[in-house]
Amino acid sequence: MSHIFHPTSLREYDIRGIVGQTLGTADALAIGRGFATLLRRAGGTRVAVGYDGRASSPVLEKALVDGLTQSGVDVVRVGLGPTPMLYYAEAVLEVDGGIMITGSHNPADYNGFKMVFQHRPFFGEDIQILGRMAAEGDWDDAETRGTVGEFAILDQYVERLTAGYAGGAYRIGWDAGNGAAGPALEKLVKLLPGEHHTLYTDVDAAFPNHHPDPTEEKNLADLKKLVADNGLDFGIAFDGDGDRIGAVDGKGRVVWGDQLLAILAEPVLRAEPGATVIGDVKASQALYDRIAELGGTPLMWKTGHSLIKSKMKEENAPIAGEMSGHIFFAQDYYGFDDALYAAVRLIGAVRQSGKSLTELKDAIPPLVNTPEMRFQVDESRKFAVVDEVLDRLEADGVAVNRTDGARVNTPDGWWLLRASNTQDVLVARAEAKDQAGLDRLLAQIDDQLAKSGLKRGEQAGH
Known part of the structure; x- marks a missing residue:
């Protein structure tokens, strides 16, 4: 038995396509077979699997789990949630890998697979190997199928987000964009002090209110209005699968990804003077200048969450970020991009600065x-x-x-x-x-x- 993937679906950082056209259950099954085979050959036995709120996610998850177990790997199903919840599961549960079924911020008819292999990002050549293995039918057939268990990790994940919380009590607006971060956000705001106004926390695969991509300013219109109407301190938005953050200050101005990184890096560098802070090639020169000014070592690296994660490990960097709103914390966290965690750290960074987010935005050189x-x-x-x-x-x-x-x-x-x-x-x-x-x-x-x-x-x- 073999399988040929649609050539456009094997991407640099993940496998992604249009459901029913370039991606389907046969692909999910093949990913499961290939990933499980590679994992067993590397000595691994268990994989965590999660999925986002898209209509196609449950059926793809079923096929993926089928493929993983056919090739002898045990599966821990963590259910519906944001991508960082799956990354968290992979980091703390006794598993050797993780697969998240998500279309991220793509239109509703897309879906895809983000993978973690023995605590490292699985991307680039790894994904090409999966494709070649499928074409050749190079999959292990297990004598006994892997087992399937379930572990409800959402509450534990949300509690971890607030561990060591250093923020104050602010008045904050939140927009989950009907993406997979909604249920986690509803639980998170109950644990945070202050006053919280939330938008679109119900998971809806059709994204009826706006597209869940906070890096495009038009998608922040409702959040800006919420902040303005209620005189809130600032607003935070998430993308479809909760691994990218967007923010607006009290005046409704967008605080862009590289500006957020500069603000978030300040308390990190206070704790670790001279540490390396990684930004991507799309980031402003003002970011690199600011990191140096704070006594850090700025490093410009390639765009792409998998590439940045790998570079962070190599450089032992405590924090990194991309213009697109992926923010990665290794200091007191696990080194993956988690927008909900970045939001909690942002509240802390604002408090530690002694200024409001509006004042911090004012201080950024106008370019x-x-x-x-x-x-x-x-x-x-x-x-x-x-x-x-x-x-x-x-x-x-x-x-x-x-x-x-x-x-x-x-x-x-x-x-x-x-x-x-x-x-x-x-x-x-x-x-x-x-x-x-x-x-x-x-x-x-x-x-x-x-x-x-x-x-x-x-x-x-x-």
């Missing part, structure tokens, strides 16, 4: 930047275009940071061009001290694209 600009390009060209740009810039003697694509510093500011690992798009971003400088940076991006026969077209959605 002019573009949103993340995404434009479609043929899959076969996307990496080649970045290489062409790099070669031309270096030939011209321009100083380029090659960490992840091309990031170019100029007297005006910086610009970035990189290929997405998950879609057939190029991603560009620029940041300057003023609009005139930003226009000059955008002209440089356009010039480089034109030399490779492209132009910034209609921005592709997520």
Whole structure:
């Protein structure tokens, strides 16, 4: 028996697709067979499995569990919850791996699988190996099927979120966006001091109120209104599976992912002076400057939650974050991206600063930047275009940071061009001290694209 995955579903950080078109129960079964086979060959025996609130999740979970047990691995089902709840289960239960069924912040007809293998992220080449094993039918058949048990971990997970709580009593608005973090959030706010107003905590696979992606400002409109109408201190939002955070201050201004990381890093660096703080290549120069100012060691790394997690372990970094709202804590936590935990730590960081989140936002240097600009390009060209740009810039003697694509510093500011690992798009971003400088940076991006026969077209959605 063998299985061929749809070529678009095997991504860099996970396996993801449109249910009924590029992803289905046969894929879930094959993932279970392959993952269990790899785990047993590495000496593992048990896997935790969780799922998000999408309509297709329960049926995919059933097929996944079937595949895992066929190849002799025992399964602990932790049920419906946010992705970090599954990561938590994998970290604290006696298991050797974890699989989360989630479509993250993709549209409602998507779903996918995020995996952890013996406490490390399972991504990149690991996912390609699963694909090859499936094509060859290279799966172990167990003499006796694995067992299936259930463990309701939600309450334990929520209690862990508030362990050692250092925040004060604030008035906070919350928006779960009808995603999988809703039930955990309802329990969390009961454990926190202060006054809490929640939106859309009921899990609804159709996302009837707005798309659950807090990095797009239009999706924060209801949260801004909630904060304004009730005169709240600030607001916090989550994506569809609870591993990415968004925030607005008391004036309704968005506090972006890199700005949140700068605020969250301050108490971390107070406890661990000189520690490494990792940001991604999309983050503002202001973040790296601020980390250095706080006595930390700033490190720019590649975009992607699996890549950042691996780098954190290598560098022994206590905290890391991405522009997209993935925030990772290794200090007093497990090193994975957990938006609910980041929210609790944010309340603590605001309190320890002695200022309000609005004042902290006011203190961030005003820079002019573009949103993340995404434009479609043929899959076969996307990496080649970045290489062409790099070669031309270096030939011209321009100083380029090659960490992840091309990031170019100029007297005006910086610009970035990189290929997405998950879609057939190029991603560009620029940041300057003023609009005139930003226009000059955008002209440089356009010039480089034109030399490779492209132009910034209609921005592709997520």
